[in-house]
Amino acid sequence: MTTVAPSPRRLGATMRRDKWWVQPVAIVTALTLFGIYSIVRIVLSKYYAITAGGAHLQSPFFSPDLPGIFSFKEFRPWAVLVLWAPLGMRSTCYYYRKSYYRSFFLAPPSCAVAGVARRKYTGETRFPFVLNNLHRFFFYAAALVVVFLWIDTVRGFFYHGDFGIGLGNVIMLVNVVCLSGFTFGCNSWRHIIGGKMNCFDCSAVARTRHKAWQKVSILNGKHMQWAWISMFTVGLTDLYIWLVSSGAFHDPHHVF
Amino acid sequence: MAIEHHDFDVLVLGSGGSGLRAAVAAAEAGAKTGLVCKSLLGKAHTVMAEGGLAASLGNVDPRDNWETHFQDTMFGGKYLNNWRMAELHAKEAPDRARELEHWGAVFDRTPDRKMSQRAFGGHTYKRLVHIGDRTGLEMIRTMQDKAVHSDIDIFMETTITRLIKDGDRVVGCFGYRRASGEQISFSSKALVVATGGSGRIYKITSNSQDCTGDGYALAYEAGAELVDMEFIQFHPTGMVYPPGVAGLLVTEAVRGEGGILRNALGERFMEKYDPKRMELSTRDVVARSIYTEVKEGRGTPHGGAYLDVSHLDSDYVRRKLPSMYDQFLELAGVDITKEPMQVGPTCHYFMGGIKVDPDTGETRVPGLYATGEASGGMNGANRLGGNSLGDLLVFGRRAGIGAAADANKLSAVALPAEELTAAQGEVDTYLNGSGTENPFQMHKDLQKIMGDGAGIFRDKEGLTEAISLLESLESRVDKLKSPSPRLEYNPGWQLCREVKNMLTVSLMIARGALMREESRGGHSRLDFTAYSDYWAENNIVVHSKGGYDMQLTPTPVFKRDELSELVEARKESEKAS
Amino acid sequence: MSETMAAGGTRTLQIWRGDLTSGQLVDYTLETEPGMVVLDAVLEIQRSQAPDLAVRWNCKAAKCGSCSAEVNGKPRLMCKTRLDHLPADEPITVEPMRAFPIIQDLVTDVSWNYEVNKKIIPFTPREDLPEGDYLIDQADTDRMSEFRKCIECFMCQDVCHILRDQRMHNKYYGPRFMVRLASLDMHPLDGIDRIDQIADEAGIGLCNITKCCTEVCPEGIHITDNAIIPLKERVVDARHDPILKIFKRNNTRPGKKKPEASA
Ligand SMILES: Cc1cc2nc3c(=O)[nH]c(=O)nc-3n(C[C@H](O)[C@H](O)[C@H](O)COP(=O)(O)OP(=O)(O)OC[C@H]3O[C@@H](n4cnc5c(N)ncnc54)[C@H](O)[C@@H]3O)c2cc1C
Ligand code: SF4
Ligand code: SF4
Ligand code: FES
16 A cells, blocks of 8 residues: 655656656757757857858858858857847747756656745746747747748859759758748747637638638647757758868769 | 525526526526536536537528427427427527527537538438537536526535425425535525436436436425326437447437448448438437347447448548547547447437426426426427427526526425425435445346336336336335445445435336337337327326325327417328328 | 457556545456446446445546546546556556545545636627627637537646646636636637736736646647647737837737726
8 A cells, every 4th residue: 555645745756657757858968968069069150151162051050141241350159149039939939948847947847747846936927937928029030040041041052153952952951941840830920920810700811811820820730849850950950061061071962 | 403504596406408597597587596416517417418409590501490390399209299398499499599609609600600500310401509519518618607607506516315395385405515425405485406317227328427317206206297207218329339338429410410320231221211311310210220230130249230430521520520539539449430330229318307387397396397308298209319408498498487486476485394304314324324235236236127128129028027126126225325424425325315216217117118008209119019099199197106106197298279280281291201 | 340459357456545634545456348447447446345435427428527537647537548558567546636635535626616717707799799690700610619628627727737736726727717718818709808817817927838738638628739828929919019019009909898897
């Protein structure tokens, strides 16, 4: 006979038998590794574009190419001026919120598993988490960055002005598709595009917005998957460009 | 010992669709209203209703009108219905449906944005207002919110074990709170019984645990008459496998949406039994057809028939029948968009019930009203799908208004002390008496007797046997005792009185079934397979001669001259085809 | 036939027995039939071994939401959980919901939920509606219908850490009632501006969208994605969005009026 007390219990207390702790551990590991990689890259701020052979492949971490556009002479981690947008979008994203509240703040670590006993739980009503309500503004900014990434991607297909395809192009295309899938599956966007309406059929505009809402809802349904996939594609795209531009190997491509 | 006591003008027993509607109506009429139910609010049997609510709105088929609905109801009930009830129901159901929508219910729509209606067995036109396959839930939730925000005191998980009379009049009732076991009494100037049916007298049933016929038995004991108790609707399509879920309902909407019935040989056997209406024939016919197929050796491996929707578009099936899809996937491991279901008859609905005045729901006992499945008359020998939900609203409202009007005429009532003491004594005996009978065992015995002797097909021999077995239970009932003396949420204690009620109901059914020497609607006699002219004109009315001694009286059907033309016209057109 | 049915066999259930003051898990062993659900097993134990075992149930068809309990540590409807879907080599634990006070054994006192529900103003038609039948589009119906599928099993309330661990029943209505508020706020004909209630009294800001409610909902309602997050966004429109504020667009909720002082 085991005794269980039905009321609040110590951290981690649960009657679950499955390996509930796998997910939080995996998420903490993945997010931490990604964070470290990003910091290294930004501090390094080198090897982010492939220009050999008339190519123009730009790492998504460093797009748009601020030093190029504004002819910045000094070496600074300029990318930060852009990166706040996608970073802000992700850290206020409803999915990421779920995963860090669970995995980092243990509130709760997993369903039906007791979390940290707090003196006072305030959820998203106090600073800093109340700022998560500004998610839509980060979305606007991040959507703009995605536009730049599409420009980069299309430009990448032209080598000295001639159309060509290479492994780098494909990687960049996949990446920008995934990033778009993530960005435009945003819950705030879903709200703005149509979700805020209460009558989907009251005008022609409403009907159009309803259709758009349905499309966004499809993307939104897999927001978590898009979030992870796009995070990896960004990292891998950057890594590819880093390796090629630092001379580790060549980007195989064919110009027509 | 002083017990918790409350005073009301109108007290409603039961928070199913009919009870909620009655309480809302009584409160609106200005009566101080209370509502008591055995389960939690919003969990009554009505939440399970799936298919829809029959109302001749004519949104989908503009040809529909109350006259046709009335005729369909009469034809479905094999003309044993109380004409006035069938009339009121057909006339008022559309308003009740609209009213529900005005209270916030959300139903599926037509392309021009009105309430949509679906086809159902026995209804000439597409008539059932619905939302997916959870119409009962929508109704309950809507009225629950209406009731909670009306001036109604609600007593959840409170079991009523006795109606209390002062002389001839019912002036209140007695029971206990299930959670604490504390006794409670109510006085009421008028009391509405809305306690639903008694499906749990059978093992294979679609009914919820609440359905133990408490209202029938309590009203019987208080001197009310009951009518048509021999007519029990066996729904043709219940799950047959796995054993744990046998009896669980497969909504008629499956057939309404185009489901096809086949036997083990792959034959679409309804062609034999009702080539005109096929799968959408009335429930008694379909149930008997499946039963016959199985009995003659053409059943499926688990002893049923195949019901197939796999020829329909799978998205459509998932959208229109979402809970059926889930139910089979989850409980039987069958994907109904790909393979057929196996189904067989299951006890579903009690056509009979407490005999009431059609317009007000009043019984022959002053101060006692009844409505919903607990009342009888509206459905005759067989109920059409969708007519119950309409019935709950139409007659629930009428009973509420009737009871409130009655209560307004009266000054205070009081519970006679000796009656109260007797009621207390009864529940105490179940808990602390010297009895030895286990209620769980007796319930099982009772279900077996009813299943064997008074099930879907009956004959003299089986019924006589069942009656004598039931009579042998009579003496055991007094010795019922809860296996545990605990007060708090004691399931055995609860079951004691329920078994007693079910025994009363079972006796009425078996005795009525023995008396009615014909086959009609929900009553099929193997030894009298045809209609009888005599019984076509008579309902069986039963009342107590004391204890389990019952008086059964054939009583002419309640007719109305102004409706004769409609009825005759329908009879003619049936003969013609 | 794809009715893949593991044969029954002997299983052990560890059922929590006790009341508010004390209790423990008690082992019961029984022979099971194929396709049995946890509720079947519990009722069989009640019938044959422990006649005083308290358990709340009614429909046994996953329609009424009475039989919520924690099976192997997770909230489940007992009548919808097949024994053969649970690991065969270990006992099955069955406990009452933790977010509510225990009455007896598996039965908990869920009356708090009914108190919360009373605070929510029911559907109230807009004042500018034309006479006659209500006209509502199927698209709007579909959206509301998801929320109205709720069978009030209160398992989402049970698993929500704000209620379960933080015990903030006085500050947060819980996911079930966010779903209810969403169904009302999104009703095309509803005439009440419910934003203040959603933001203040109901405490939507406390929800940190960790989605456990969605994970346990037996009706498959997307509680967070379709109800809570959209409501949070509506609160942002009304309260947090500086741009809407500058253009004075944050208070335009056509047809909706603030409720009178107290409901
Ligand atoms: C699976 C299923 C599907 C159905 N589908 C349809 C359909 O599509 N269309 C249709 O028209 N009909 C349908 N029906 C039939 C219909 O649902 C019922 O006939 C109807 O719900 C009965 O409602 P009621 O208000 O009379 O009583 P119930 O809903 O049975 O409520 C009875 C109430 O009485 C209370 N009670 C009982 N005894 C006591 C006591 N002793 N003390 C205190 N309270 C007590 C109970 O707690 C409960 O609240 C269906 C039935 C089933 C089982
Ligand atoms: S998402 Fe919000 S409501 Fe749902 S369980 Fe988590 S905190 Fe509770
Ligand atoms: S939302 Fe889902 S989990 Fe919550 S009470 Fe309703 S049905 Fe249960
Ligand atoms: S008993 Fe109704 S949901 Fe399980």
